[in-house]
Amino acid sequence: MLNIALLLLALGQFAGSNTGELRLTVSDPSGLPLECSVELTSEATAVRQALRTGADGRLEAKRLPFGTYRLAVVRDGFAPFAELIDIRTALPIERHVTLMLATVQAQVTVSADDTLLDVRQTAPVRRIGAEALQERASALPGRGIVDLVNTQPGWLLEANGILHPRGSEYQTQYVVDGLPLTDNRSPAFAPEIDADDVHAMNILTGGYPAEYGRKLGGVIEVATAGQARRGFHGSAGASLGSFATRSGDAAAEYGWPRTTISVTAGAAGTDRYLDPPIEENATNHGSTSHLAAHFEHDATDADRIGLIVRYGAARFLVPNERVQEEAGQRQDRESEETAAQFSYQRILPAPVILDVRGMARDLSARLWSNPQATPVAAQQDRGFRDLYVKAALAGHAGVHEWKAGGDVAAGTVRERFSYRIADPAAFDPGTPPAFDFDDRRADREAAVF
Numbered sequence: 284m285l286n287i288a289l290l291l292l293a294l295g296q297f298a299g300s301n302t303g304e305l306r307l308t309v310s311d312p313s314g315l316p317l318e319c320s321v322e323l324t325s326e327a328t329a330v331r332q333a334l335r336t337g338a339d340g341r342l343e344a345k346r347l348p349f350g351t352y353r354l355a356v357v358r359d360g361f362a363p364f365a366e367l368i369d370i371r372t373a374l375p376i377e378r379h380v381t382l383m384l385a386t387v388q389a390q391v392t393v394s395a396d397d398t399l400l401d402v403r404q405t406a407p408v409r410r411i412g413a414e415a416l417q418e419r420a421s422a423l424p425g426r427g428i429v430d431l432v433n434t435q436p437g438w439l440l441e442a443n444g445i446l447h448p449r450g451s452e453y454q455t456q457y458v459v460d461g462l463p464l465t466d467n468r469s470p471a472f473a474p475e476i477d478a479d480d481v482h483a484m485n486i487l488t489g490g491y492p493a494e495y496g497r498k499l500g501g502v503i504e505v506a507t508a509g510q511a512r513r514g515f516h517g518s519a520g521a522s523l524g525s526f527a528t529r530s531g532d533a534a535a536e537y538g539w540p541r542t543t544i545s546v547t548a549g550a551a552g553t554d555r556y557l558d559p560p561i562e563e564n565a566t567n568h569g570s571t572s573h574l575a576a577h578f579e580h581d582a583t584d585a586d587r588i589g590l591i592v593r594y595g596a597a598r599f600l601v602p603n604e605r606v607q608e609e610a611g612q613r614q615d616r617e618s619e620e621t622a623a624q625f626s627y628q629r630i631l632p633a634p635v636i637l638d639v640r641g642m643a644r645d646l647s648a649r650l651w652s653n654p655q656a657t658p659v660a661a662q663q664d665r666g667f668r669d670l671y672v673k674a675a676l677a678g679h680a681g682v683h684e685w686k687a688g689g690d691v692a693a694g695t696v697r698e699r700f701s702y703r704i705a706d707p708a709a710f711d712p713g714t715p716p717a718f719d720f721d722d723r724r725a726d727r728e729a730a731v732f
Contacts, residue, residue: 301492303370305344308379309336309356316340317382319358325350329412329483332510337540343375343581346506348410348485356380372679374634409435411484419478421522424530424551424571425470425597427478432503437488442558445469448488448501456498459505460591462624462642465498470569471557472648474595474620477573479520479532480507480547508577508591511543512536526555526564541581548574559602566613569599585630592623601650611655618648635678638688643670658706662699669694689731697723 309317321334321342328348336342347370356364361382370376411431422430426444433440439447446455446469457464459476466473485504495502514537521531532549549572556569578590601614622644629637647666654660675688701719704710 301373302346302348303372304375305347305352305354305368305370306375306377307336307342307344307354307356308377309340309358310379310381311361312381312383317358317361319356319361319382322353322355322357323347324353324355327351327410329410329415331412331414334510337513344510346483346508346510348483354378354380356382358382361385371682372684373636373677374630374679408490409486409488411486413482416478416481416484421524422478423528423555424553424569425475425556428476428481428484428503428505429469431478431484432486435486438486438501443469443471445471446501451500454498454500456495456502457505458495458502460507460624461640462622462644463495466646470597470599471616473618473646474573474597475571476505476507476595477532477547477549477571479534479549480573480575482506482508482510507547507575508579511538511579513538513540524553526553528553528555543577543579545577546575548572556599557602560604561602561608563605563608565603565605565608566600567602569597571595571597587626587628589626590624593621595620607657610657611653612657613653614650614656614661616648616650618646620644620646631676633678635676638675638677639673641670641672644668656705658709659702659704661702663701664699665697667694667696687732690729692726692728692730694726695723696726 305323307321309319309321311317316339317336318338318340319336321336323330323332323334323344325331325348328350330347330350330352332344334342334344349371350369352368352370354364354366354368362385364380364382368376368378416431419427419431429440429444429446432438432446437449439450441447445453445467448455453467455468457468457476468476483506485502487502487504488500491499491502515535516538517533517535519531519533521529523529528551530549530551532547534545534547536543536545538544550570551572552568552570554568555564556567559565559567573593573595575591575593579587580589581587596617596619598615598617601616603612622642624642625640627637627639631637645666645668648663649665650661650663652660652662669692671690671692673688673690675686677684677686679685699721702717704714704716707714707716
């Protein structure tokens with residue numbers, strides 16, 4: 284399982300490559316640059332971005348999902364401009380717009396109907412944009428993303444936040460900022476991907492790109508990097524709810540013409556973290572925390588480097604049955620995840636994009652029981668670490684997009700588990716009264732695609 288997962292981690296870096304970039308320059312009839320308001324809209328990809336050109340008349344709209352967009356440019360004293368633009372390649376698209384002086388009567392009519400349907404999209408893809416994410420209903424800690432996915436057709440949410448796509452059992456794959464995660468991401472097994480950090484989501488239930496592989500019940504693409512804006516921007520929010528549920532999040536970003544740095548953090552807690560097995564909701568407290576930092580720098584018009592560092596943690600009590608609650612059982616579980624990813628992109632003359640990426644990830648989970656645990660007292664300490672480096676080339680030819688590359692991956696998985704039976708009557712005769720296991724294994728992988 285680890286061998287396949289490591290291979291997917293490398294291949295999945297192309298997961299974010301189904302996005303393009305628009306480089307826009309706006310000037311007046313004499314060629315002087317203009318500061319103006321720009322809006323990019325696509326109903327099919329659920330994108331609506333309000334942007335503004337700088338003093339040099341330029342802006343870059345990054346990470347645009349493939350599709351048709353309505354581009355609208357407005358400035359006082361000039362006639363408004365609008366047109367449709369197709370984003371179909373990972374290579375940046377250069378567009379120069381000249382705004383004409385406003386006449387006594389000027390009228391521009393551009394319909395959004397042409398962006399409602401992507402006629403070139405053959406796979407069933409559901410996209411949740413920034414507006415839908417901001418207006419989502421409140422959720423329990425650890426369930427913001429899974430509750431959103433559960434609103435889409437073809438998905439079923441089971442107890443404790445486990446998603447089942449099209450009836451599949453444990454066949455959900457997350458792709459977070461181009462990094463595929465094939466392990467169980469339900470609240471009971473891994474720290475949450477905080478919904479307040481997410482700028483867009485793509486949900487696939489068929490027609491998967493070849494680079495995903497293995498878990499193909501459903502794929503959830505999550506983008507935590509948004510559109511860069513110049514200057515300082517920040518936000519903060521807090522919420523309170525029943526079962527002593529509370530949460531708070533904050534984000535700060537500063538953008539220069541070629542560099543953007545952002546930091547997000549948050550914490551949440553509740554007395555109903557998991558779905559309890561009894562009505563009394565005994566011992567069900569849980570808390571989560573997360574921290575992430577993004578750095579992106581355009582060294583030149585053809586070179587871009589990026590770095591993402593992310594940390595998440597979840598700590599909670601395992602809900603008791605009545606007999607366990609009466610006995611005074613307490614079982615604690617905690618999980619932590621730390622990930623770092625770097626990327627370098629260069630536009631070659633062909634034109635072709637060279638993409639070099641590296642990733643390191645550490646995931647751990649612990650479970651421990653007090654002496655009153657019944658009918659079995661379990662202890663567990665497990666986790667895995669993986670590293671990889673990948674290089675790839677991507678190009679565009681007509682209506683086709685091609686990719687080729689290779690990677691090297693290495694990882695280690697460890698497992699320490701033990702139990703002690705406290706109530707032999709609850710088990711079949713001959714069941715060992717105690718068990719201990721402690722081992723680890725290493726893996727090395729190389730692949731081309």
